[in-house]
Amino acid sequence: MIDLLLRLRALIAKELLSVLKDPSSRVILFLPVLLQSLLFGYVATYDLANVPYAVLDLSRSPTSAALLAKLDGTGFFRRVATLQSQAEIAPVIDLQQALMVVQIGPRFEQQLLAGETAPVQLILDARNSTTAATAAATLGSVVDTFNQDQWLQRGGAAPALALQTRAWFNPNLETRWNFMPALIATLSMLQTLLLCALSVAREREQGTFDQLLVTPLSPMEIMAGKAIPPMLIGLVQSTLVLLVTRFWFQIPMAGSLATLYIGLAAFMLAGVGIGLSISALSATMQQAERYTFVILLPMMMLSGLSTPVAAMPRALQIATLVNPVRFGIDLVRRVYLEGVGLATVWPDIVPMLLVAAVTLPTAAWLFRHRLT
Amino acid sequence: MSASPCGGASSSGFWARLLALTRKEFRQLLRDRSSLTIGIALPALLILLFGYGISLDVNHARVAVVMEDASPTAVDVLYGLRLSRYFTPLTVRSMHEAQSLMAAHEVDAILRVPSDFTSTLSAGQGRLQLILLGADAATARVIEAYVNAALAQWSLVNNDREAGRGAVAALAAAAPYGRVALESRMWFNAANTSTWYLVPGLIVLIMTLTGAFLTSLVVAREWERGTLEALFVTPVRPTEILLAKLIPYFAVGMVGFAMCLLAARFLFGVPFVGSLWLLVASSVLYMLVSLGVGLLISSATKNQFIASQMALLTGFLPAMMLSGMLFDLNNVPPAVRFIGLALPATHYLDLVKTLMLAGDVWPIVLKDGSILVAYAAVLLAAARMVTRKRIA
Numbered sequence: 001m002i003d004l005l006l007r008l009r010a011l012i013a014k015e016l017l018s019v020l021k022d023p024s025s026r027v028i029l030f031l032p033v034l035l036q037s038l039l040f041g042y043v044a045t046y047d048l049a050n051v052p053y054a055v056l057d058l059s060r061s062p063t064s065a066a067l068l069a070k071l072d073g074t075g076f077f078r079r080v081a082t083l084q085s086q087a088e089i090a091p092v093i094d095l096q097q098a099l100m101v102v103q104i105g106p107r108f109e110q111q112l113l114a115g116e117t118a119p120v121q122l123i124l125d126a127r128n129s130t131t132a133a134t135a136a137a138t139l140g141s142v143v144d145t146f147n148q149d150q151w152l153q154r155g156g157a158a159p160a161l162a163l164q165t166r167a168w169f170n171p172n173l174e175t176r177w178n179f180m181p182a183l184i185a186t187l188s189m190l191q192t193l194l195l196c197a198l199s200v201a202r203e204r205e206q207g208t209f210d211q212l213l214v215t216p217l218s219p220m221e222i223m224a225g226k227a228i229p230p231m232l233i234g235l236v237q238s239t240l241v242l243l244v245t246r247f248w249f250q251i252p253m254a255g256s257l258a259t260l261y262i263g264l265a266a267f268m269l270a271g272v273g274i275g276l277s278i279s280a281l282s283a284t285m286q287q288a289e290r291y292t293f294v295i296l297l298p299m300m301m302l303s304g305l306s307t308p309v310a311a312m313p314r315a316l317q318i319a320t321l322v323n324p325v326r327f328g329i330d331l332v333r334r335v336y337l338e339g340v341g342l343a344t345v346w347p348d349i350v351p352m353l354l355v356a357a358v359t360l361p362t363a364a365w366l367f368r369h370r371l372t
Numbered sequence: 373m374s375a376s377p378c379g380g381a382s383s384s385g386f387w388a389r390l391l392a393l394t395r396k397e398f399r400q401l402l403r404d405r406s407s408l409t410i411g412i413a414l415p416a417l418l419i420l421l422f423g424y425g426i427s428l429d430v431n432h433a434r435v436a437v438v439m440e441d442a443s444p445t446a447v448d449v450l451y452g453l454r455l456s457r458y459f460t461p462l463t464v465r466s467m468h469e470a471q472s473l474m475a476a477h478e479v480d481a482i483l484r485v486p487s488d489f490t491s492t493l494s495a496g497q498g499r500l501q502l503i504l505l506g507a508d509a510a511t512a513r514v515i516e517a518y519v520n521a522a523l524a525q526w527s528l529v530n531n532d533r534e535a536g537r538g539a540v541a542a543l544a545a546a547a548p549y550g551r552v553a554l555e556s557r558m559w560f561n562a563a564n565t566s567t568w569y570l571v572p573g574l575i576v577l578i579m580t581l582t583g584a585f586l587t588s589l590v591v592a593r594e595w596e597r598g599t600l601e602a603l604f605v606t607p608v609r610p611t612e613i614l615l616a617k618l619i620p621y622f623a624v625g626m627v628g629f630a631m632c633l634l635a636a637r638f639l640f641g642v643p644f645v646g647s648l649w650l651l652v653a654s655s656v657l658y659m660l661v662s663l664g665v666g667l668l669i670s671s672a673t674k675n676q677f678i679a680s681q682m683a684l685l686t687g688f689l690p691a692m693m694l695s696g697m698l699f700d701l702n703n704v705p706p707a708v709r710f711i712g713l714a715l716p717a718t719h720y721l722d723l724v725k726t727l728m729l730a731g732d733v734w735p736i737v738l739k740d741g742s743i744l745v746a747y748a749a750v751l752l753a754a755a756r757m758v759t760r761k762r763i764a
Contacts, residue, residue, distance in 0.1 A: 022675075029681070039693070039708060042705050043694060044699060045703050046509075046513070046703075049703045050702055067552065095736065118553070119554075120554050120555070122556045122557065123557050125559055126559055126729075127725045127726065127730060128700050128725075129566055130569075131702065132558055136558075137521075140554055140556075141520070143553075147551050147552055151549075161449065161526065163502055163520055165502045166503050167503070167506040168504065168505055168507075169505070173509040173516075175510060178508060178509050190684060191681060191684065191685075194684055282406075286406065287406040289589055290406040290409060290410040297417075297688070298417055298421060302421065308511055311431070337506070
């Protein structure tokens with residue numbers, strides 16, 4: 001037993017050395033994670049800010065000015081142009097100078113005073129459909145408030161019906177709060193998987209793997225020695241993203257660190273299993289790299305990182321059941337934001353352990369049986 | 373250029389050597405199945421996933437409805453919500469039950485009608501409570517907007533009804549005042565489906581990935597194995613080596629692009645408003661850019677481990693996160709927007725979206741096109757420089 005541990009320790013030390021001895025490897029394993037978590041934390045937002053818009057106000061009346069003042073008052077929009085004619089609308093949108101044009105007709109005020117419905121046209125550049133839809137909805141609520149105010153000013157009764165909204169776990173519904181915990185799992189998975197995939201392939205390519213096979217180490221021991229160092233590196237990467245999430249972006253953490261790390265360890269184990277299986281199948285590093293990407297991209301797409309799993313068709317939702325990234329993201333989000341314990345997240349942990357239980361022995365078996 | 377007396381012969385030698393090298397690279401490419409996997413299978417897989425799996429549109433959000441007051445008025449207020457295709461309402465008996473459903477993520481929101489709803493509503497103080505699951509902020513916001521819109525609709529109808537009954541009729545008659553109505557028109561994507569705007573993003577992603585992943589190791593592995601130094605003692609020049617690496621992978625990359633185009637047109641029905649040749653020309657440029665990124669990484673690092681990590685770091689996530697494919701760069705802080713705008717993927721995405729959805733908007737085509745030309749030239753020249761320096 002002690003013998004085994006000594007052998008394992010030697011192999012793990014050798015593996016860690018071979019990755020970390022090179023200064024550029026150290027840099028590439030730890031610096032990009034930090035930079036990416038900072039950058040992506042800022043970019044991951046669906047909230048409007050600074051949306052450029054143009055106005056074509058043919059009415060030029062105090063009422064239309066009041067409506068536009070309400071629009072500017074939201075702070076989401078920035079007026080970049082005041083147009084004089086309809087012919088100017090197309091160029092402004094085509095050239096992306098403005099994301100939307102608000103067009104107010106010449107009879108706007110008269111229509112309102114006559115008790116008629118006064119249309120306001122909104123033309124949106126839907127090349128980016130998400131922003132366009134959000135902008136349209138925001139403008140809709142600006143118009144609703146405007147109508148309400150006019151109604152009240154003229155002695156109308158206050159609205160009888162109001163909606164009180166509250167959100168669990170993310171009070172201001174900030175995209176970043178969902179995105180950063182997901183990155184704790186995802187960012188480390190990307191590089192760790194590749195690290196594993198390259199590890200055996202590199203030894204194969206350089207011919208040292210055959211030497212490893214003739215040592216007293218059994219395939220299972222080689223597998224453990226190859227699996228543990230990338231797991232440790234992955235956990236360090238996750239910790240870096242966790243620190244950025246907690247202390248740079250100041251997103252409060254509701255759950256316990258112990259639960260989070262148990263979950264992350266299971267997640268890494270599954271990732272390492274997939275990586276080592278790819279590695280054992282590949283003859284060269286180039287093959288290992290390419291097969292990794294072919295596996296990694298669908299795993300990311302079907303993970304719920306950027307689009308919710310619930311919005312996928314049923315067949316693909318079933319496909320996500322073998323995807324550890326899907327469970328890893330769900331686990332970190334729930335532990336971090338919702339503060340749940342192992343009693344709640346075990347359904348996330350079990351599938352990850354199952355993936356590990358299949359892939360790790362497969363990799364160990366392939367170490368010997370791929371010899372050609 | 374050439375100071376040697378046999379200048380003409382050397383230029384014909386260039387073509388002969390390039391042809392020989394390219395033939396060798398083609399053979400190597402075809403021999404290794406992984407090249408075709410990444411060049412053809414990966415695009416096919418991503419196309420299918422994107423087309424059928426990935427959607428940003430919220431449909432059938434599950435909402436638990438707690439009717440503590442089940443009066444006809446309350447039912448009337450909620451009627452609009454029940455008809456909407458965006459919601460799948462689920463009536464539960466108690467708030468407690470609803471909360472445990474939401475804790476288990478079985479529902480995305482709880483809509484509560486308090487027990488005193490009818491009486492407070494007739495006193496002009498009606499309150500409904502909406503509790504959203506913040507675990508997915510984007511979906512939660514959409515649900516909030518839909519519920520608000522449905523209730524506003526009810527209020528409008530109800531106001532008119534009240535007015536008709538005479539309660540406010542006197543007021544309305546004394547000072548008639550109209551309503552502002554918003555008419556939104558979505559240019560370039562009338563149905564506003566996320567597919568139309570995700571497909572250009574998909575094309576950018578595939579072009580970035582195949583380019584970077586195909587070439588990121590091809591030079592580094594020759595450095596590691598020493599075969600590149602062996603090549604240097606032959607009359608072959610660095611430019612010829614790089615070109616020979618570029619040509620076969622360019623061909624594979626363009627096959628992937630052709631698959632994307634066909635899928636976009638015939639599978640997803642994305643309109644091609646602009647001209648096809650401009651789209652192809654800009655994609656040829658971008659393929660050169662992304663192969664250039666891979667080649668530069670490969671020639672500069674000379675180490676397969678570093679090169680593949682760099683390809684992963686520069687290829688996948690930045691192209692998805694910072695190019696405007698998922699997140700609008702208008703909404704991010706200026707420093708981050710600046711980084712996004714420095715990526716060639718951002719400009720290629722802008723081009724593809726404009727050419728597919730809006731048409732040949734020449735100022736945009738020229739601006740983004742010249743940025744891509746500059747990137748391709750700089751990257752390929754840099755790869756060439758790095759390779760030359762090491763021979764001496």
